[in-house]
Amino acid sequence: MAKTRISELAAIISTKTEIIEQYLRSHNLASPSFDVDYVDPQLPPDIAVCKVTISEATEELNSLLAGPSAFWTTLDTTFLPTIHAIYRFKLASSFPIGGEASFAFIASAVDIPEPDVQRIIRLAITHRIFREPRRGIVTHTAISKAIATIPLLQSFLGLVTEEIWPASTRIVDAIEKWPNSEEPNETGYNLATNQYETYFNGMKKDPDRGKRFADVMNFTHAGGKFERAGLIAHYDWACMSEGLVVELGGSQGMMCFDLARYSPKMKCISQDLPDVVAGVEVPEDLKGRVEVVAHDFFTEQPVKNADAYLFRWIFHDWSDKYSIRILRKLIPALKHGARIVTGKVCLPEPGSISYSIERRMRATDMVMKACLNGRERDVDQWAQLFTKSDSRFNFKGVIRIPGSRWSVIEVIWEDVSV
Template identity: 40%
Template structure:
């Protein structure tokens, strides 16, 4: 397209071309066309090997967003953000509105009010706010039906937990983040956060959740839905580190939860043995679910990684652990390994690495930037660029030699490696 063509027209043309590409793929594979009709598809997913089609889909998301912002113009764009962005989603999950009438039936505001115990005016406010956001439909004034989005909330507990935890736990923490930054400038403590202010406590997220089992279950389920999806496959760990070079080595999975990473590694590398460490209650439940085929090589051990490491390992593996902790505590966690390390021991992290600005799609970058903010809001931690990771090891002990890492193709997380050099 010629360079004199206005940018908004270029965007519109690109959107049209990419939509045609996506639609051609959908039709060729006899997939349902994207629709919020109650029987419409739950996802517009493209298999990851269809890289061109997925790139077209991502470009549509980025370009439609940019076109919308340009067409609004700066003033209307800023004013188009409303602080009620999440209110109806919070209310729908908090008051189980999607469950208040069956999929395929019609409901009046009154009927929903009776089923949920809410007042009819609040129901009308909440549901009509949701309808303009394409959650529920109102085919005739005052008559509410499910559409594909509200149906998903009614039928899929995991997505219901995701929206519930996002709007209750995360959003409330986010709303207090600036107050926390002002009150505790530069704090690295996990109990001086937006979350602690929102919950009027001086306890950490995990201490608070330990008192509310249902909230903890919902949060855990929400987080799992995030980490079990595309890009978090264990194959990225199994296939992208020279595990076979460890021979009969020992891998210690620190904060290894139920041990699923070690199970996957044990199945492929039959000479290795594994120790999964986590907090006592996690280990107690994990021990009950060890698959028989690997049980002889995977042991479980309660260990608090904020205390000195008791076990020797050729590799200490941390998956999605250190991004939860501020530099001060990452340093402490790494120093706790030092007494048992031998020259050549490796620390392998499977964690986020922040990209340089603008190298990925805006939509994908925004999700990472949001995750970065969430870490502060919940834990006073933050996501790290590659140099930040190098610095954490350097701060912990100069005898750690950070070797960098890679992001395996298709993986959301990186594999980062540091070697203990000992006293050379």
């Protein structure tokens, strides 16, 4: 009898799990656990990919076994409020790692009524965030320890629960109210917060939000092999190794710091809004070669004739209307042959890659819609964006960074008239 899909999936899970187990055993690494002292090891790409396969197979198996009706009725609407409470009330930092605490102790430490603390933590425990080894006594798991000990992860949870999630709850209202809007202040975020400034303008007035956002950029983009390092490894920076690179919207300069360290004769200028760059110190070893300066990319680019202008995670924040404005403000600075390098998602052909990776890319597309009326783009949409901005932007193509959801989009300014 032919194997059923559920047996096939179970076999995939079993085979790939065995590969991971063997790797961990042969390298004397601990098997994954929720124990508070467990540390997630860095796995090589051929082993890490097994994790993705297992998680996809597990998810499909779960959905198949749930059946078409329970697929819907078991949707968990309480997960985000639980995380929100853990973040807002700092529950994970309310008692020591390795220690234990009663609900009453936690309630008094965070100044929240004990019944609420208990209901939140007991629900969190079902997600393996915290444990209750004895009735009424709470300890940490590796997951709650991560929130307690990684400040940038706290910022990430704050951004998700206090900005992205509320904005997402109003996305359908925004689509109905402002159909096809390209305006950054006609979004789910605006409806959810009942203020009609753009996401980034609102942030300028709230230093805590601004700091949290910059933290999240540093955290999510630090992902070594996937992001900053991926962009460095998968683009030909050697051809401008003694040149000048300008990054627009570079946040607090981390990418330029990495790039300048990689290429010791390169000069780099990282630009962002004044509040974002205020107080940023260039590390001692890069002084004289790297600058972090204020520049609004909706105004004319003051640094002329650089070899490359870099945009990482910028155009997804903006609809085509505004992205074209940003690109046109760059034109007066461009010399023939200048490169415009964009590090970002390039949406795949539907169904052409694993669902889990495609879903994450399409999910950021929804987040951009919810907060900014921005969007992710596929290869044709990237090409159109540049050619609509100016026919002298010569779209060279997309370099996909292996094993990740990021790509490098390369364009060369070709102005033979000069």
